[in-house]
Amino acid sequence: MASTSLPSANTAASQNCQKASGSMENKATHSSFSIESILGLEQKDEGIPAAKPHRPWIDTCNNLVLGEDGNPQTQLSAISCERPLLHANNYLMQQERLLKCEKYFSVTEKVSYKRELSWYRGRRPRTAFTRSQIEVLESVFRVNSYPGIDVREELAHKLDLDEDRIQIWFQNRRAKLKRSHRESQFLMVKNTFTSNLLE
Amino acid sequence: MASTSLPSANTAASQNCQKASGSMENKATHSSFSIESILGLEQKDEGIPAAKPHRPWIDTCNNLVLGEDGNPQTQLSAISCERPLLHANNYLMQQERLLKCEKYFSVTEKVSYKRELSWYRGRRPRTAFTRSQIEVLESVFRVNSYPGIDVREELAHKLDLDEDRIQIWFQNRRAKLKRSHRESQFLMVKNTFTSNLLE
């Protein structure tokens, strides 16, 4: 049995209530998008290819992306590689695939399928940090939440990680800290308000 | 199936080659900031309370949490909202509960149960969408699987739900769609393989 399924080492703050405007590919949400209009409307908006950054972890030749732990992204990562290829031969394959699924999915489903494919094509496989890696990172973070390139490189070497991953980790960690501060502040204000009401 | 999932403890080096870090010699910015010195020094501060995930469905005054659907988590949700309370009186309650379950679970299971208890304290009561709510959501999803904040708010108002629930629902829906795509893709590959074998 999978003994200790301890996925997240830290149980810190969560970040529900994320409400802000601007979904990424959805910029074109006109205010005329009432539910009724949506329900009674076929939509043709789409596209927004969005330029493609460098994705070194994707093999250009449709090879598998290995995960060391049999991660499930493998099959999908293998589909295609780079945004430009979207309009190359892979595009045909996908079209074909779409046609084959035609009888199972509606037109709009195919549209969003296409969008989804193009979005997450080439997304870096999610890194699963080890507990010990997290511990080290947290220790460093406690001392310095803005490590310079030298510390990051050192960490990368010691933890056998990309320096990029380190940087992203610190970014996300800072965001998390900020969130928790915001929330505790919110609660403090709320509590003060409440107790003021009570007395 | 969750039983096949690995503990995800490893995956340390799922990354491919590092980016050729140059000099490990520190740039003498703050040369005393080596990892060893950081890790070796006493961590006395431990600020970073990692507090308050903002759980509005938990009442701060230990009142009952309404569930709209008579959810059983009420007792648990109402317990606490603050990390320190984990070591306060609630801990006793949990111990008691653990003792009661003693005959049903192994020691290691109890351990993980304990860990998980402290985990999902404060977890939002599971929302049970009605059929009609689902229908509307599905209809919108068919047209647009990435509704912007405006559509989400409108949906929330019309369906009498939190906007958060809407957002989460769409997230999970997208994941589900992707899963099904993955599966059909797998089947397609399998079929192709099989028919290639047959001819």
Added chain:
DNA sequence: TTTTAATGTAATCGT
């Protein structure tokens, strides 16, 4: 058991 709401967080994008 299966499905799916909820959670935490790594990765992505725009500014």
Added chain:
DNA sequence: ACGATTACATTAAT
């Protein structure tokens, strides 16, 4: 670098 938002992996309730 930050903020917002997403995908992804997982947990837990039904």
